[in-house]
Amino acid sequence: MPQTQFEKIWDAHVIESRPDGQTLLYVDRHLLHEGSFHGFEYLDQRDMPVRRPGQSFAVADHYIPTTSRNLADTEDDVARSLITRLEANAAKHGVSHFGIDSESQGIVHVIGPEQGITLPGLLIVCGDSHTATHGALGAYAFGIGASEVTHVLATQTLWQMKPKAMRISVDGARPAGVTGKDVILAIIAQISAAGATGHAVEFAGSLIRDLSMEERMTVCNMTIEAGGRAGMIAPDEKTFAYIKGRRYAPDGEDWDKALAAWLALPSDEGAVFDAEVTLDGTAIRPMLTWGTSPEQAAALADTVPDPANAPNAEKAEEWRDALDYIGLTAGQHFRDVAVDKVFIGSCTNSRIEDLRAAAAVLKGRQVQVKQALVSPGSFLVKKQAEAEGLDRIFKEAGFEWRESGCSMCVGMNGDLAERGERVASTSNRNFRGRQGQGVRTHLVSPASAAAAAITGHFADPRDFA
């Protein structure tokens, strides 16, 4: 029987299946961040060890300051204690830890691929919903909750019900100026924030294959915003070239064996998916979100949608609510909407290509907003950007050039906007209050964020290329 990539990886990790569908799966690699304190507390209470410490990797990203690499600059004592507890827990249990001053530090979903921890065919989990990012390399990766983190620490396994398989195919030549971020926003706008609920999603099609590795990460990263359990893309030559030589990737004879295994991973011809969605890639344009759910997205060149045109009464009500919170009026051109702050960063869009795309727009221009902040996704991304002189472009334009971390993606480390402020953000969630109470978040690509920064309102990045 022809199998999907998801089924192949799933089958290779089954330890035991119960008649009721609950399956015990083996976890290859487990990523930990500050939120893991619940899990370690449980182990300590019961005096239990981490079953396979060599398969866990810990990094602080959510609470660390981005103004410096000094813990003294952490927002407060409670946040600081979470960072130091992660280090202490990792040390106690023999788990690799990339501390705030380590060259391997960065946002957990940026450093996984960067360090070669993320590999095709692996089952990877992390107590964070954007774990789907790692599927860009052909892994089955998904976010788990605190109890599941504990379960993985204690047993290196997880009980799961098998999700259904969905394929989202985006075909056609990619229009100029369209990035991975625009593609995933267009997908979510089409299928809704719950469109992939209960499914492991495979992104396929010529446009997806055309994306760079980093753009594929952006696409998979936001699978959860469509409700998907995991997102993945078939590994190909681009994937292998990306992985080769990374710290935790196989080498020598192991590399050859791995490659042979990886080549067999892609979904077989004729494999059946429980759901199929197709998008015309040629119709995608640079996008932004205009509401408080990632499904409320439109092309930057368009106008604010009118709830009167919503597909049904229920949606009309949601749109009205969202517009009320976000402070926009139906019919307004997005290009006339003033932006207060710009944030470039997060596990969605903080990699080197993201910074290059933003810098290309910013070069020789000046920021026209109250605050513009860029937080590279990892220490190594920052170092690379500095080697290329991107930091100077950002700084000369008026951006704050910060350290790596989750930063303004989430209101938990001191990087916040203020009530009523409108933020053009390259992150993944435009939920109410995500970037601070009463803050209005619009999700955009790095180039579009840069275009907003230099014009002071939303703008089509293609005008600045």
Next chain:
Amino acid sequence: MPQTPFTALTAAGVPLDSANVDTDQVIPARFLKYPRSDTSWTFLFHDLRLRPDGSENPDFILSNEPYKSKGRILVADRNFGCGSSRESAVYALQDWGFRAVIAPSFGDIFFNNSFKNGFLPIRLRTEVCNALRQDLHDAPGAEIAIDVEAQTVTGPDGVAHSFELDDFRKYCLTRGLDDIDFTLEQTRKIDAFERDNRPSWLGHNA
């Protein structure tokens, strides 16, 4: 963690009308750094329930009696608990006093997290959820009965609706069991899997 067994519950329902209520709404990120404590219930729906000045927002259902003090079952709309994986969303609901949430659909991770804490998420059809919420608006404080063993929800109108629940979750829920203990009993199978089924190119890093 071991839980109180959950077999049946009859209690007042609270209708929550918005769709896509994400876990950032259930508990804002800035509260996640605090350990669970006697005051964690105050985090629940914090920014919806309270105004910026800290006073109660009467427009939010949970600020009003009898929902506020009597509500134990939340009846929500589609895609409840989407977004962040924060298990604190479940803790906050429980610490407030909720024991179950009924909705047409849920965020996957929230749905899983719930069971790990002896908290029951129940999927019922959209029309049923809409009707339940209407009943709860019409008769504030009206009760809903949940029978875990029989897998039914009985609304204020006396009509019973069955829901799906797999045996394993039901077993753990009705006995208040922790699945870690259960899995540790399978250690020999895990050992065997590690010995025989892991790719050699991973260089089994212990």
